[in-house]
Amino acid sequence: MLMLNEDQELIRDSAERLIAASYDFESRQRRLAQGAAFSAEMWQQFAELGWLGMALDEADGGIGAGPTELAIIARAFGQGLVTEPYLASVVLGAELLRRGASEDLRLELLPQVAAGTLQLAVAFAERGARYELSWVETSARADSDGAFVLNGAKSVVLNGQSADHVIVSARTRGATADADGITLLCVPTATPGVRMVGYRLNDQHPAADITFDDVRVDSSRVIDEVDAGLDLLEAVVDQACVIACAEAIGAMEAVMRMTLEYLNTREQFGRALGRNQALQFRMVELQYALEESRSMVAGALDALNGDPISRRAIVSATKVRVGNAARQVGREGIQLHGAIGMTEEYAVGHYYKRLETLRMLFGDPDHHLARFGKWNALRNSSSLL
Numbered sequence: 001m002l003m004l005n006e007d008q009e010l011i012r013d014s015a016e017r018l019i020a021a022s023y024d025f026e027s028r029q030r031r032l033a034q035g036a037a038f039s040a041e042m043w044q045q046f047a048e049l050g051w052l053g054m055a056l057d058e059a060d061g062g063i064g065a066g067p068t069e070l071a072i073i074a075r076a077f078g079q080g081l082v083t084e085p086y087l088a089s090v091v092l093g094a095e096l097l098r099r100g101a102s103e104d105l106r107l108e109l110l111p112q113v114a115a116g117t118l119q120l121a122v123a124f125a126e127r128g129a130r131y132e133l134s135w136v137e138t139s140a141r142a143d144s145d146g147a148f149v150l151n152g153a154k155s156v157v158l159n160g161q162s163a164d165h166v167i168v169s170a171r172t173r174g175a176t177a178d179a180d181g182i183t184l185l186c187v188p189t190a191t192p193g194v195r196m197v198g199y200r201l202n203d204q205h206p207a208a209d210i211t212f213d214d215v216r217v218d219s220s221r222v223i224d225e226v227d228a229g230l231d232l233l234e235a236v237v238d239q240a241c242v243i244a245c246a247e248a249i250g251a252m253e254a255v256m257r258m259t260l261e262y263l264n265t266r267e268q269f270g271r272a273l274g275r276n277q278a279l280q281f282r283m284v285e286l287q288y289a290l291e292e293s294r295s296m297v298a299g300a301l302d303a304l305n306g307d308p309i310s311r312r313a314i315v316s317a318t319k320v321r322v323g324n325a326a327r328q329v330g331r332e333g334i335q336l337h338g339a340i341g342m343t344e345e346y347a348v349g350h351y352y353k354r355l356e357t358l359r360m361l362f363g364d365p366d367h368h369l370a371r372f373g374k375w376n377a378l379r380n381s382s383s384l385l
Contacts, residue, residue, distance in 0.1 A: 002068065002298045011069055014049065015076035023080035025347045037162065037206040038084040044116045052090055053114025056098055061111035067239055068301050071246035078250025081347070081354055083205055085119060085159035087361075091243045092158075093120025095236045096167050096184065100224035105186065109165065121163035121189075123154035123210055124233060131363040133169070133233055134179045138212065140170035148172070148185060148222075150193075150215040160208025161198035163189055168212070173227050184229035186221040187212075203353040235308070238315045241362045242300045245322040248358045249297060252290050252326060255333035255351045259283070262337055279336065286332055289325035296321050309379045316363075316372035323365040326355040 004012065022042065031039060046052050054069050056062020063069075070091055077086060094113045097106055097120075112118035129135035138152025150170055160166065166187050173181030187194065193215035198208040224232045263279060264272055296318040303314035330352035334341035341348045359365070 002071070002294070002301070004068075004072070008069060008072060012072045012076070015051075015073050016079070018045070018049070019076045019080035019082065023082060025081065025350070028081060028083070032083070032204050037200070037204075043084050046084065046086075047114065047116030050114075051086075052094075052116055053110075054090070056094060056110055056114055060098065060106050061114035062098075067242065067304050070239075070243050071297065071301060074243045074247040075250035075253075078247035078252075078354070078358075079254045081251070081254075081350055085121075085162060085206070087240060087244060087247075088122065088159035089113065089120045089163070091240045092122040092236060093163075093165075093167055095239065096122065096223055096232065097186070099236065100184065100229070100232050101186065102220065105221060105223075109186075118164045119159060119162050121157050121159045121166045121208075123157045123160070123166050124169045124237070125155045125157070126153065127155055131367045132177065133237060134182065134230055135177050136169050136171045136182050137176050138168065138170045140168075140172050140183055140185060140217070142172070142219075143216070146219045148183075148217045148219065150185060150187065150212045150217055153209065153211045155209050156201075157208045157210050159206060160189075160210055161196055161206060165189060166194075166210065167223060169229065169233055179230050181227050182230045182233070183226050184223035184233060185217045186223055187215060187217055191215050191217070201357055203350070203357040205354075205357065231308070234312070237362055238311055239304055241315050241319050242297060242304065244358050244361050245293070245297050245300070245318055248322050248326045248355055249290070249293055251351050251355050251358070252286075252293065252329040255329050255348060255355075256283075256286060256290060258348055258351075259286075259333045259336050282332060282336065286329050289328050293322045293325045309375055313372055313375040313379050316368035316375065319363060319368040320365045320372065323359040323368070326359045330355040 050063050051073055053062035054065045054073065058064050094110060097110055109118060113120060124133055126135060126137055138154060140148040140150045143149050150168065154168065157166065166189055168185050168187055170183050170185055171181055172183040193213040195211045195213065196208045198206060201207050223229065260283065266272065300314050300318040303311050333348045334352055337348055340346050343349065
């Protein structure tokens with residue numbers, strides 16, 4: 001469980017109030033039916049509340065908070081099925097710029113991110129990569145004038161079509177799967193040669209496949225060091241994993257609340273379904289999975305500032321446990337609702353879709369189980385030295 005200070009409790013309360021008051025399921029469905037990926041008005045409200053600059057330094061237009069505050073907001077977003085691109089623009093994009101961009105690039109972009117007038121995306125996934133961040137075929141070669149020429153394709157780029165800038169992992173040296181030789185480039189999406197195909201994921205969140213065809217990128221838009229961007233990318237994606245798990249906790253809490261209310265009000269043979277002991281046992285199992293997930297996320301937030309080996313192991317362990325719990329809670333929520341749980345008009349099925357997406361995002365449980373085994377073995381061996 002997260003132990004919050006007074007300021008963090010205020011953030012939690014304000015986020016929960018806003019989502020409960022302004023992000024009801026029916027309004028969300030109407031907006032999506034009209035073709036809008038998210039609400040521009042709501043995005044501006046997030047900016048006014050300081051949420052878009054929550055983890056940015058004050059010099060960059062932010063508040064100077066950290067991953068715990070991001071997780072608090074993400075949990076509230078999970079409760080409301082929020083579709084605004086918080087993970088893509090704030091948790092991933094802005095964090096990469098905060099940690100690795102030059103001062104000029106930070107001052108150019110981050111105040112606009114905090115103000116809600118500029119959005120970011122991060123393009124790291126490629127076909128055949130199987131969640132491995134080091135698998136990069138997209139190439140960037142240095143031109144005679146010092147600029148980079150970018151060629152290749154990226155898949156499932158969250159918020160791709162709405163982004164003003166996309167941060168791209170490109171290979172500047174070495175073979176496809178080498179850890180060395182990866183450079184992060186911040187590319188304005190209006191640059192000639194950038195082509196996108198947008199679509200919605202199963203949970204209605206927007207994504208895009210992006211192709212880069214001889215896209216010229218100035219060397220001033222390199223994030224971190226040339227050939228050495230993988231460690232930064234892994235650290236930021238690990239943080240995003242934990243924030244996504246916090247969002248999953250919010251969604252699981254909503255499913256549990258809806259399911260418990262349904263069982264206590266739906267009657268069969270003259271008595272509430274919730275009086276059935278077998279169903280009570282199933283709800284207890286779900287509550288156990290939820291509580292364990294909360295504890296795992298709290299531990300992972302602490303591990304984000306630790307050594308890289310422990311961070312990788314703990315984040316992957318958290319992603320495995322929360323991912324499995326998300327599937328368990330989502331499926332049981334539908335089953336305990338009966339046929340109504342499968343309808344488009346009822347919210348529980350939409351929570352299940354979001355939970356399944358979060359389960360796969362940044363690596364499914366199988367990927368993270370293997371990753372945990374690798375890094376936990378290294379952690380244990382190093383502790384013996």
